[in-house]
Amino acid sequence: MSDSAVPSPRIAVLGAGHVGPVIARVAVEAGYHVTISASGDPEKIALISRILVPGAEPRWAAEAVADADIVVLAIPLHKFATFDPALVAGKLVVDTMNYWPPTDGVQAMFEDRRYGSSEIVQHRLAQSTIVKTFNHTGYHEVEEERRPAGAPDRRALGVAGDDAGAVDLVAEVVERIGYDAVRLRGLSNGRLFEPGGPVFGASLRRDAFERAVSVEAA
Template sequence: MSDSTPVRIGIVGVGNIGGALARHFVAAGHEVAVANSRGPETLVDLVAELGERAHAATVAEALRFGEVDVVSIPLGRIGELPADGVAGKVVIDTNNYYPGRDGQIAALDDDSTTSSELLAVQLPGARIVKAFNAIYASWLAERGLPAGDPARLAIPISGDDAEAKRIVAALIDEIGFDAVDAGTLAVGGRKHQPDTPPYGAEAGAAELRGLLGL
């Protein structure tokens, strides 16, 4: 369990990545609200597994609950997210653009923006940090290790708010990984999206910095 002050975390989307994060965060002592598009009643089993620090909520309730929010839904559905109550909050974006799933998005196809910048447009005022998008879900679930372990994996993060990135980096450290700051959403985010060297890389912090060109 973490010795740090518990944080309220809202998680929207509890598939492989969101579910792994929910388990890690409650184990670290944080309070978690989980939500999906099908409603709180479909999350009874997950909440029972997570225990007393977790509860099910609607998407809007989870976003309002969290001091830090996690958005882990298909990119094609971010337009359904309510913007109320997220201004000023740290919002972790775990998503990637997969045209076969999300449909073609012209602004991403021509590289005029990034998926995380699209989320920032949907959630005005939120402090978006891209993270957990470049690691396999099974590694995230199973391969957390103590700080200093030579086998510890690193996770790239990007964002435009330095304090928000520090908050996310601290959470990443708590759950057994090293965070490597790749830069802004526009510059850094492009460095660890699909089809880049860091995407899916089994790398520690030093090697990841090299893959990111830092």
């Protein structure tokens, strides 16, 4: 079977604030089937979707997740405490969230410094497979800094997770959107992408990114 005959994973984006629509838009432009959901009736985000994410389908969250191969969790982190784990049970979930107390306030769930924030997300979403990426770049940069494969100024994005197959699948999406994916085996290494980490907010090419994380990777 040729690569062109392999169906693309279907992507559901949960969150219609700043981050969600941008990720949905670049995924649509990369050729993926994308749905987007907020916390309630999809009619409430239908206009936003048509303007900001043409080509993405607004749906009820449960329906979008049920049909998706990849679920992008792009909600404000302070809302995670009320997020229903059952919604994404059995799903590959991409965690784009950051714990940043000056913005979110102190969140007791994320104060355990033994773990990175995505490890804590994994503990709560125990029936899901968590992969961390997109959290270490500004949402506006996700669209602006895309480059074709082989471009000398193509930026790298880190992709971390415990499940190698899930990391590879998400890395393929990152590559197709327009970035060089740097795979880090182990969700614990996702803390390198977090605020204060060596690559947070940095626009790095693959070699520089790999050097920055290799020193500290577990």
